[in-house]
Amino acid sequence: MTIVGSERVSRTEEALAVLRADVRELTASVDAAVLRPADESVLSHADRARIALRVALVNEHQEYADELAAQLDSLAGDGAAEAVLDVERWSELPEALQALLAHCEQVALDPADAGFDEITALRAHGFSSAQVVAAAQIVAYVSYRVRLLLGLSLVEEAGDGPVPDGPVNTIEAGATADGCELPAPAEAFRALRWVPWVEPADAPEESAGAQWTQFYLTLRHDPQVLAERTALHNAIMSGAGALDPADRELAALATSLITGCEYCAGVHGRRQVQLSGDEVTAVALAEAGPAAVADPRRRAIVDTAGALAPTPAALSAADIRRLHAVGLSADDVRDLVAVSAMFTWDNRLLMTLGNAARPR
CATH class of the missing domain: 1.20.1290.10 (AhpD-like)
Structure with missing residues (x-):
């Protein structure tokens, strides 16, 4: 110290x-x-x-x-x-x-x-x-x-070591693993509701009549942490960082798919499509996995987020060098790491305090 x-x-x-x-x-x-x-x-x-x-x-x-x-x-x-x-x-x-x-x-x-x-x-x-x-x-x-x-x-440690060859894409672009046509984004990323397993806290008195999500009210059992976490989440996802916002959403999606958070995958899959204008990459990732992501830059982002998602994480210096090789700066990579790390947080809250359900 x-x-x-x-x-x-x-x-x-x-x-x-x-x-x-x-x-x-x-x-x-x-x-x-x-x-x-x-x-x-x-x-x-x-x-x-x-x-x-x-x-x-x-x-x-x-x-x-x-x-x-x-x-x-x-x-x-x-x-x-x-x-x-x-x-x-x-x-x-x-x-x-x-x-x-x-x-x-x-x-x-x-x-x-x-x-x-x-x-x-x-x-x-x-x-x-x-x-x-x-x-x-x-x-x-x-x-x-x-x-x-x-x-x-x-x-900091990645240095100038060898860069691993990019993985081979084994799934045809725009198709599922069994060769079927990909669904539309609205079908792949359906809007879900979230049902809490613990009794939500009371809504803020100063905002009577406002519509609060069940997730927000559940986290209001600890309002200070809720406020601090929300500010951090917003800074990581939409603050003035180096990484493109659409790539941040792609990393959030990739992390959520590995962790198994259907709710987060739906929200951030839709957002990635909206920001990028690309109706194929996010859907292909969700439907067929990383092997269906054809673009080398996006595939490297997806693989890095996926390597950070498990416990313990499997990220290596070679993964960082691969990101640099496809054009990401050190600041881009730091933003990417923060996004994936943040979504291991979000995923755990959404998956263990309640569950995703289809709209009524």
Whole structure:
């Protein structure tokens, strides 16, 4: 760590210095709101650190895990981190906390496997809707942060090494994997509604009569994190960055398809078509996978986002060099990494606090 004024700055915080200013500053604000809120009545700082530590571990980001372990020991006493690091010692923790950690670890690993039954089980252990939402935000934020750290470090390390050959397109452009004609964008990316699994919070009193989505009201159980996360999301997706907005939407779509978030895929598939004017690429990706994306630049973007999506992420320095080879600058790549990381956050919230459904 280094010292800035009277504050300690961690190595992972230093690694974020290469981000453009708005994303860097908003990430710092979100970090404080998620992990160190002024009000500890919903979840204590120590329990937030416990959840964050498990998420960093399953993502195999040892440096960040070490920082979180040190924070936890400072909050809860020496040895507190070891009881979280070693699953065999979880029996030393309260039963409800064990259940919460196990749930959060599953959300980090694969949100598709954490559904309504898991939320019901948490409620049976006594967790409130506000606590369930707070835990989901912690998991999703740390999922974002570890991918951001990985991607940014690889941009700095990529150097002038060998560039891998671009993958061979095995599916005819404009067709599905079985050779059928692609559907129209409106059919491929249908508008969906979102149904919460936890009771939404009350609507803001100062906006009586306004129409609020169920997703927004669900996240309003933690209004500070909601506000900070929304500002960060908007900066990443529509702020004055280097990467073209249509390419940001393509990365959001690619990430969401790998994670399995049907709701996000629909929203950002439609948006990508709208911004690009291209009615083939996004639909081909959704219907037939990356092998149907013919353009080398877009294929590299799709593959990079797809490599960041799993837990742990599979991105490599060779992937970064491939992006440079098809014309992306370092700033373009940093924007791309931020988009994909952000959507591992969005996907987890939408997939584990509720589910997508067809309109009534």
